Amino acid sequence: MAKLILIEAQPLIRLGMAGVLQPLNDDAFLQSCGPHDPERAALAGSAPDIMIYGMSGDGTHDWPHLHHAQQEIAPRRVLLLPDTVTHDLLRDAHANDTIAGCVAKNATPAEIKAAIMMIDAGGECFPRCLKRVLNDGGPVRRSRSGAGGGMGSVFHDTRWPVEAGSPESAQLQSIADQADALDVTPRQFEVLSLLAKGDPIKTVARRMEISVATAKTHASSLYQRLGVTNKTQAVYVARQRGAEI
Numbered sequence: 001m002a003k004l005i006l007i008e009a010q011p012l013i014r015l016g017m018a019g020v021l022q023p024l025n026d027d028a029f030l031q032s033c034g035p036h037d038p039e040r041a042a043l044a045g046s047a048p049d050i051m052i053y054g055m056s057g058d059g060t061h062d063w064p065h066l067h068h069a070q071q072e073i074a075p076r077r078v079l080l081l082p083d084t085v086t087h088d089l090l091r092d093a094h095a096n097d098t099i100a101g102c103v104a105k106n107a108t109p110a111e112i113k114a115a116i117m118m119i120d121a122g123g124e125c126f127p128r129c130l131k132r133v134l135n136d137g138g139p140v141r142r143s144r145s146g147a148g149g150g151m152g153s154v155f156h157d158t159r160w161p162v163e164a165g166s167p168e169s170a171q172l173q174s175i176a177d178q179a180d181a182l183d184v185t186p187r188q189f190e191v192l193s194l195l196a197k198g199d200p201i202k203t204v205a206r207r208m209e210i211s212v213a214t215a216k217t218h219a220s221s222l223y224q225r226l227g228v229t230n231k232t233q234a235v236y237v238a239r240q241r242g243a244e245i
Contacts, residue, residue: 006032008054051075055082101125110176188222195231196245
């Protein structure tokens with residue numbers, strides 16, 4: 001079960017995030033507080049898997065407060081939740097090795113869940129424009145999985161935030177809906193979709209920009225949820241249940 005901590009000044013956003021993560025309550029445990037709340041002292045040294053950190057847009061204060069929270073709480077990885085995703089924000093985030101993703105606060109629940117699951121699986125979730133932004137001022141870092149220049153996953157290749165009604169939004173919503181119908185996570189459904197195309201597990205890992213071990217773990221969990229023992233059975237059962245793969 002992933003341990004998540006949300007540091008966000010706005011109580012309504014904290015409440016909304018709790019609702020977003022409620023469907024994942026078997027896989028995630030969330031604690032939340034404001035950046036200056038007294039409750040934050042209890043989080044010192046808690047070392048969560050992911051710290052979701054709300055950015056107000058005030059660069060003068062946001063980054064010093066984030067760095068202090070990183071030192072105090074010691075998260076394994078950080079997902080930034082800014083009001084607006086800017087080029088300056090992406091450059092600063094990229095310079096921080098612990099930061100693994102950036103999703104705007106107006107992103108849809110499906111997008112936020114996908115970002116959290118991607119980061120928890122060892123991947124990254126940045127806007128597609130990141131490489132272009134970095135090429136203006138420095139080299140592009142290789143992904144933590146060690147893959148570089150690969151096709152990436154559907155979530156990794158999606159522009160964040162996705163505009164409502166756009167083809168990308170419809171694609172993400174379709175994935176989320178089909179995953180729910182099969183009682184699997186969107187990440188597991190993505191593995192299933194690649195397996196259905198005939199990709200071996202190493203290719204699945206490369207396309208999703210995760211390690212082979214992580215891809216195997218997703219596949220194993222997928223088989224258990226579908227009540228099967230191999231990818232051929234998984235694809236057959238998923239298609240019998242209406243999955244478009």
